[in-house]
Amino acid sequence: MYKSRWRTNFIFLKMINVLITPQAFTYLPPNTTKSLFGDNYTLHFTGGQVESSSDLIDYLQGMDACLIGSETINESILQNVPKLKFLSRFGVGYDSLNIKDLNKFKVQASIVQNINNEAVARHCLSLLLGITNNITTQNTTLSRSIWDKGLNISPEHTTVGLIGMGPVAKEFAKMCKFLGFNVVYFSRTKKEVPYTYFNTIESLIKNSDIISLHLKCTPETTNIIDTFYLDLMKGKYLINTARGKLVNETYLHKLLYEKAILGAGLDVFTYEPSVRISSQIRTLPNVISTCHMAAYDSYSISQVATQAINNIKYFFDNKLNKINTLVTNV
Template sequence: MSAQYVVKVADCDHGSIDIERGVLREACPSLPWLNCRTEDAVIAQCADTEALLIMYAPLTRRVLGHLTSCKSIVRYGVGVDTIDLRAAADLGIIVSNVPDYGTQEVADHALALMMCLTRKIVRANAQVKRGEWDFRQMRPVHRLQVQTAGLIGMGRIGQAMAHKVHALGMRVIAFDPAAAPEHVPDYVEMVGLEELLRASDVVSVHCPLTERTRNLLSEDRLRLMKPIAYLVNTARGNLVDEAALDRLLSEGRLAGAGFDVFGIEPPPADYPLLRHETFICSPHMAWHSDEAERDLKRSAAEEALRVLRGEPPKYQVNRF
């Protein structure tokens, strides 16, 4: 009989955790599915866990200090900004994410937002449904093959996006101080951030949220963009100063933006960005496909199980 462990799902907004239960069945016959969205809820309900699967649960140093039996924390998805990685390392807790479950989906979604903006699909759709049939109202629309795509971040998703926009015939430039040269395709020109913002017709954000990247696209930097340029964000909302973006859209200093993520999720109904016709958005779904969701759930559970069994983690993000 295999060893038995205490594993819990602190929070998860999927329809079921059947896949996780299947992976962990022998090692963890009972897999509680909780709804911990506050520090106190995690402390009260998860203090005895040896491995924790989380989506949005806040894991601060205070919370982690109460998880005295915990060996593994696995975040459903790529971002780990709700977890104090330094505190986890100090306490000997391995933190992992799942970085490769929805790479193509996120790049596809960023591409779709870009196409909707540059071809003005959403605006045209609304006008036709109002009985207005005049393509001239969409002007200006520019050929993609004479435009430059600027990608902020050249990890898995940034590389996938680079491949897609290059295939469309766009010039591709990118900014990523941490990018290994051998992982950068030869058709991508690496440039500084300010140069990228000035030169791009579309800027697409694909970097993680850290204290160094929070508000990376500040008002001063956003104002470097061309007035005819578009901004796409499928990474994290707090990478962009959204109040500044609202001002630029109000002033006509930016042609438009497409976001799948916000600093506050979900955004309130009166959120300023939502009032702009040139702003399109979706509900943090870029990662989603039926296939990606299955991969995510399976990989998260398998990672927790590896750590519990003393095997090397595959996706550890904090180093001791």
């Protein structure tokens, strides 16, 4: 009898080790994260994205779960961290997670949906207005004591074409329409939205002045914006807050450098943190770039953090039906 009670107490008091990598957690009040988890969890912070696989493997040693950012998780990682049971993605995208490998190693994973749509849409709008109002160009020239007003782009005569019409695109479209932009869109199926629909990406680009990407990154959509579509964007502008891998960045760099594509507003890159061709793109004078932080506003961070933490707690409390949203099938 005594032995049985001891085992019960031991299980209850066993600490669950969680690694937390997103930089967003450095912006939260010091005790907030700990209080959201509760007493049964021991937290380990990296302070930001872990860039190398070997470093990530080292960090994950002894971890039961990981609240993860954009780090790549695949077989080469999973085979070296046998204690890992659960990944809670800080955000909605999971193209960095190899679902097949996670299922193979019986590691569950979740994402957080429908919380930061408005924050990302506002960032899209900021990039759009940065382009149409020449904000970056004006800031650069004026900092050099060059007084050259230039000419802004009027919303009333500008068409914004959205490739994809998911939750973020819908919020962004409403903002654009409110400011007087004409809005058109492409999607695999026509949606119940008050905007002109094009059933091909080609026709969408041809009828737009500024193209904004709102697609998930999957094997089917990787490099979907290829040389053919980029050539169609000559004389136009590109905005991307979705995923860098949607675009052939090498050819995008060429056309931006030649100013064939007039400019771009980019929050995402093929290589993050920006290295190789991605780092060359962000230094071009006709590019407004931010470091994959469209969803990083104070409200969204706290809401996504709370849900991502709850997903971990639901997993270890065996309440899988409450998780937002499981992407594995273990």
